[in-house]
Amino acid sequence: MLVVLLFAVASFVSAGLLFMVQPMVAKLVLPTFGGSPAVWNTSMLFFQTVLLAGYSYAHFSTRWLGLRRQTVVHVAALAAPLLVLPVALPVEAFPPDGVMPAVWLLYVLAVMVGAPFLLVSTSAPLLQLWYSATDHHRAGDPYFLYAAGNSGSLLALLAYPFLIEPTLSLPTQTRLWSAGYAIFVVLALACVATVHRRRAVASEPGTPAGGDAPSGVASVGRRRQLTWVMLAFLPSSLMLGLTQFVSTDIAAFPLLWVVPLSVYLLSFIVAFAQRRPRVALAAGRVLPAATLAIAVTMIPGLTFPAGFEITLHLLFFTTVALVAHGRLADDRPPPARLTHFYLLVSIGGALGGVFNGLLAPVLFDHVIEYLLVTAAAVVVLVGLQARGPRPRPVAPRRRALEASAVFGAPWLLQQGVERGGYVAAAVVVGLLLGARRVVSLVAERRPAAFAVGVSVVLATAMPVSTDALRTERTFFGVARVEAEGDQHVLVHGTTIHGSQDRRPGQVTVPQSYYHPTSPIGEVFAVYGQRPVTDNVAILGLGTGALAGYGRDGQAFTFYEIDQAIVDIATDPQLFSYLSDTAADVDIVLGDGRSALADAPDRHYGIIVVDVFSSDAIPVHLLTAEAVQMYRSKLAPGGVLAFHTSNRHIDLEPVVAGVAAHLGLTGVVRSDAGDPVRGRLNWVVLAESAQVLESLGQRSPRPGRDDRVGGHDEAPQSASRGTWRPLTAETGHAPVWTDDFSDVVRVVRWR
Numbered sequence: 001m002l003v004v005l006l007f008a009v010a011s012f013v014s015a016g017l018l019f020m021v022q023p024m025v026a027k028l029v030l031p032t033f034g035g036s037p038a039v040w041n042t043s044m045l046f047f048q049t050v051l052l053a054g055y056s057y058a059h060f061s062t063r064w065l066g067l068r069r070q071t072v073v074h075v076a077a078l079a080a081p082l083l084v085l086p087v088a089l090p091v092e093a094f095p096p097d098g099v100m101p102a103v104w105l106l107y108v109l110a111v112m113v114g115a116p117f118l119l120v121s122t123s124a125p126l127l128q129l130w131y132s133a134t135d136h137h138r139a140g141d142p143y144f145l146y147a148a149g150n151s152g153s154l155l156a157l158l159a160y161p162f163l164i165e166p167t168l169s170l171p172t173q174t175r176l177w178s179a180g181y182a183i184f185v186v187l188a189l190a191c192v193a194t195v196h197r198r199r200a201v202a203s204e205p206g207t208p209a210g211g212d213a214p215s216g217v218a219s220v221g222r223r224r225q226l227t228w229v230m231l232a233f234l235p236s237s238l239m240l241g242l243t244q245f246v247s248t249d250i251a252a253f254p255l256l257w258v259v260p261l262s263v264y265l266l267s268f269i270v271a272f273a274q275r276r277p278r279v280a281l282a283a284g285r286v287l288p289a290a291t292l293a294i295a296v297t298m299i300p301g302l303t304f305p306a307g308f309e310i311t312l313h314l315l316f317f318t319t320v321a322l323v324a325h326g327r328l329a330d331d332r333p334p335p336a337r338l339t340h341f342y343l344l345v346s347i348g349g350a351l352g353g354v355f356n357g358l359l360a361p362v363l364f365d366h367v368i369e370y371l372l373v374t375a376a377a378v379v380v381l382v383g384l385q386a387r388g389p390r391p392r393p394v395a396p397r398r399r400a401l402e403a404s405a406v407f408g409a410p411w412l413l414q415q416g417v418e419r420g421g422y423v424a425a426a427v428v429v430g431l432l433l434g435a436r437r438v439v440s441l442v443a444e445r446r447p448a449a450f451a452v453g454v455s456v457v458l459a460t461a462m463p464v465s466t467d468a469l470r471t472e473r474t475f476f477g478v479a480r481v482e483a484e485g486d487q488h489v490l491v492h493g494t495t496i497h498g499s500q501d502r503r504p505g506q507v508t509v510p511q512s513y514y515h516p517t518s519p520i521g522e523v524f525a526v527y528g529q530r531p532v533t534d535n536v537a538i539l540g541l542g543t544g545a546l547a548g549y550g551r552d553g554q555a556f557t558f559y560e561i562d563q564a565i566v567d568i569a570t571d572p573q574l575f576s577y578l579s580d581t582a583a584d585v586d587i588v589l590g591d592g593r594s595a596l597a598d599a600p601d602r603h604y605g606i607i608v609v610d611v612f613s614s615d616a617i618p619v620h621l622l623t624a625e626a627v628q629m630y631r632s633k634l635a636p637g638g639v640l641a642f643h644t645s646n647r648h649i650d651l652e653p654v655v656a657g658v659a660a661h662l663g664l665t666g667v668v669r670s671d672a673g674d675p676v677r678g679r680l681n682w683v684v685l686a687e688s689a690q691v692l693e694s695l696g697q698r699s700p701r702p703g704r705d706d707r708v709g710g711h712d713e714a715p716q717s718a719s720r721g722t723w724r725p726l727t728a729e730t731g732h733a734p735v736w737t738d739d740f741s742d743v744v745r746v747v748r749w750r
Contacts (some may be wrong), residue, residue, distance in 0.1 A: 003194060004138065007131045010187040011145045012152035014123035016179050018163070019265075021087070023049055024173050025113050027165070027619075028089050029105065035075045042102045042475070045357035046109045047117065048350040054121030055346040058129070059339035067133055071192040072233075074119075074126065078185045081116040085181060086174035088112065101475045123188070124149050127341040130191055132335035134198045142335055145270050151266040154490055157262055161744055169739035174270060195421075220333060225344055231328050232348025233323040233355075234377045239264045240356040241370030242317050246310055260317060267321035271329040283322035284381075287520060290316045292379050298371070320377050365471045367478060466682030469574060472564035479564050481574050485738040487511070488574055490543050492565075495647075498543035500575050508580050510545040513645065519669040519682035519721075520608065523641050524549040526694045533605040536583075539592035539621065540610035540643075543577060544569040550583025557599075558585070559592040582605040593626050602635045610643040612651055619741045622651065626738075627658050639692070640664075640685040650746045654736055655683045656726050661735045665689045683726060 026043045062070045090111050125709040127149075138144075164173060201297070239260045239735050294316045335342050360369040469488065471480040479492045486506075491501040493544055499512045515521055528536075534554045538546050541560035550556050560566055566587055572579045588595045592611060611621055620626060622642075630640050644651040652668060659666045664685045671680040686692050734742060 003131075003134060003136050003198065006187070006194060007127055007145055007191055009140075010184065010191050011123065011127050011149035013180065013187060014120050014127070014152070015149035016152035016156040017120050017177065017184060018047075018117065019153040020160060020173075020180070021113060021117060021177055023157075023160045023165075024170070024177065025087065025109060027111070028087070028170065029108060042105050042486070043109065044351035045350075046106050048236065048353040049106075049347070050110075050114060050118050050484055052343075052346040052350040054118050055125055055343045057118070058122040058125040059343045062126075062129060062339055067130075068196070071130065071195060074122070075185075075189055075192055078119050080186055081119060082178075082182060084183070085116065085178040086171075087177065088115075088174070102361075120181070120184065123184075125339045127188075127191060129335065129338050130195045132338065133195055136198070137188040140335065142338070143329070143332055147269045147272045150265045150272075154265045154269065154612040156260060157258065157265065159252070161258060163211075166742040166744060169737070171739055186533075197464045198698045204545045220337060220340065228328060228331070228344040229342065229348040229351070230376060230380055231324045232345040233351045234323050234348075234373060234380060235264060235267065235317075236349040236352025237355055237373045238317055238320055238352075238370070238377060240352060241367075242313055244356070244367050245370035246313065251429045259314065263314065263318050264321055267318065267325045271320060271325035283319045283326065287323055287381060288385075290319045291374075291382075294374070316374075320381065323381050324377075334749050361473055361475060365473050366479070367473075385594045423659050470568060470571075472568065474562055474564045476562040476564070479562070479568060481568060488543075490568065490575070497565075498545050498575075500543055500545070500577065507576060508548050510548040510577070512545065513546070513643065513680055514545040518680055519671065519684075519723075520546070520641060520643065521549075522608070522669075523639065523682070523684060527606055527639055531605040533603070533635040535635075536606045537596060537599065537633065538606070538608040538610060539596065541569050541587065542563050542610065543575040543586075545575075545577050546608060546610075547577045547583060547585055550581040550585070552582045554583040556581070556583045556585050558587045559595050560589060561591050562586060563589060593621050593629065596633060597629055599633050601632050604633050605635050605638045607634060607638070607640065608641045608643070611644055612642070612644055612649075619736065619743065620738065622654055622658065623736045623741070624658050624661050625740050627664075628662060631664070631687075632661065634687075636687075637691055638686070642685070644683055645681045648748050649743065650748055652681065652683060652726075654746055655685070657735045659685050659726060665692060667692050667695055667723045668726045669695075669723045670721045672721070685726075692723075 022043065029043075061073065065073060105655055108316050124146060128145045131145060132139045132142045164176075168176065242260050243257045268520055290312075294312055296467075297312060328345065332338075355373075356369055360367075469481040469483055471478065473479075477493050479490065479497075482489045482491060484499075486501055487499045488502060490497045496512065498514065501507065501511055503507065509516065510521065513520070516525065528549050528551070531554070536546075536550075536554065536556045537559065539559045541558045544558065547556050547558075548602070566589060568589070570578055577641055578585050592609070596607075609621060609630070611618055621710065627640070632641060642651070642655050644655060656666065666683055666685045668681070668683045684692060684695065734740070734745075736742075
């Protein structure tokens with residue numbers, strides 16, 4: 001029992017270290033690479049690739065050195081990274097000119113954490129191999145340790161955003177991880193000592209004493225090996241694709257990546273458990289109906305509640321992961337071929353990361369990789385299931401009833417859509433529950449026809465660019481420009497980032513969040529007409545709408561991290577704010593905080609931080625250190641404006657906490673939404689209350705004498721708020737710093 005406990009604890013600790021270091025390192029690189037989902041996907045690609053390298057090392061080192069020498073060499077290698085811990089960001093972290101951010105991020109991650117992660121990643125196959133070499137009575141089937149390890153992964157994954165990040169600073173986290181690594185080295189040493197002391201008398205690891213030697217590697221045919229790779233690839237790619245798809249096309253939400261990854265790990269735990277729960281066995285029967293259900297929700301013209309769509313996609317992903325990983329567990333080889341098996345599984349996982357993290361952003365303008373892999377999963381998994389035993393026959397009466405439900409589905413869906421998204425959702429759920437048997441029967445009896453049919457439905461959901469004036473996909477997401485009547489609208493993911501009225505006389509008037517009646521419009525009306533300096537800095541380019549407030553002799557400097565946004569904003573056929581303004585405009589490409597730090601001190605009269613309207617929050621732009629740096633760039637009497645409008649995160653208390661910590665005075669204005677501007681929330685900070693006294697003293701309605709960029713304002717009806725003090729009581733969240741932030745605490749959960 002003690003032997004099992006030792007190896008299980010070692011597996012648990014090593015896996016926990018792997019999944020604690022991933023979000024921790026992603027947080028460390030955030031100031032350099034921003035907060036886009038691509039940072040997470042590229043980080044996942046790195047960790048999957050290093051995992052592949054670790055599994056390769058485990059396989060070939062054991063094969064070439066033999067078990068006894070391999071254990072000694074490995075323990076020595078494990079101790080080496082202790083000399084370079086804790087983990088730290090390299091000095092030269094920002095990508096040089098001409099280098100793809102994704103490629104540079106991979107390099108930075110390799111320098112930061114490559115060696116310790118590589119060695120810890122070898123633990124899953126090696127600990128199981130070592131255990132199989134002991135004389136313990138359960139050594140013949142060590143795969144249960146894989147479930148123990150994934151339990152540690154899942155616990156670390158959930159503990160990080162909800163426990164570790166809110167309570168520990170980054171330096172403390174890195175020291176904690178280093179201590180955990182040292183503990184794991186001790187556990188690994190104890191495991192090696194146990195293997196040497198209790199090694200079974202056998203020709204190879206995994207063969208019980210007195211047993212027959214296992215068959216050679218040649219017995220694992222090429223087709224079987226390719227099947228292992230494919231079964232590992234599908235859930236890996238779907239996990240990353242689902243995160244990107246939901247964030248881009250349904251609803252971006254903070255910490256959304258935690259849920260698919262948790263399901264992914266949980267499916268491994270369930271699949272490799274010694275006693276597989278019934279839910280895992282039922283997943284194969286549910287898969288065809290779940291596939292058809294998500295295909296229906298993607299049909300153009302059908303609208304469903306966002307929460308329902310996300311839940312349905314998670315259900316589909318769960319069934320795919322359980323079926324694929326269950327197939328892997330059922331087909332696992334003898335322990336002597338264990339490292340070979342895990343090597344191929346890691347190849348499949350890494351290929352998923354390569355496809356989603358590197359190839360898809362280059363090959364596709366839209367996030368279609370999720371749809372493609374969904375279709376592939378249907379073809380592969382339904383095809384594999386069709387080779388199994390025939391299903392039990394269904395009673396004719398029930399078959400007729402379920403068939404009626406299937407054939408009546410189009411009419412039911414039409415009725416549901418006409419009555420609203422929730423009714424349509426209820427129809428889909430009814431079909432999922434009521435017609436599961438018929439759908440499963442079709443999939444099992446005619447797998448090719450079923451796969452083709454579902455693929456055709458999914459093909460109708462493939463986005464096309466006919467309605468978009470321009471679509472750009474980069475490392476930072478998908479940006480598209482749409483024409484809506486006289487308006488050109490910039491959409492990034494699911495978030496509107498600005499618009500322009502293309503009618504003559506209105507083209508220079510800032511629209512959307514930046515209209516003259518908006519809070520930021522009032523800021524420029526008050527401080528732009530009598531500036532303390534003619535220099536303005538704006539973090540976040542968008543459409544370039546704020547350039548509409550520029551006057552002759554002024555200099556507007558925009559800081560933007562995404563080259564695609566720069567290309568869109570500087571194309572006058574799409575948005576002409578930058579070309580029409582009377583001010584001199586300069587665009588600096590790079591992270592706003594890093595680039596602004598190079599500007600002269602006391603240089604700007606107005607600094608606007610407009611990078612938070614998207615739902616992937618760049619936390620490093622809102623820390624006390626960041627705001628202190630912005631403060632140093634303000635001229636005396638200057639103001640610092642934050643655009644804090646956000647659907648899912650309440651940033652006002654964060655700004656309030658930082659302002660109180662730094663001794664700054666602030667005011668806030670929240671406007672109810674209208675069709676043009678949407679809901680607005682702006683916070684303005686200054687050194688003293690006297691600087692902010694002018695806000696709120698203007699007329700609430702623009703008059704004929706109010707002019708923007710030389711043109712009259714377009715009157716708009718809007719529910720204007722009033723400026724109110726940003727008080728310390730508002731700041732109920734802790735002060736965010738470069739070492740500490742707590743996003744969970746400010747999420748709008750309702």
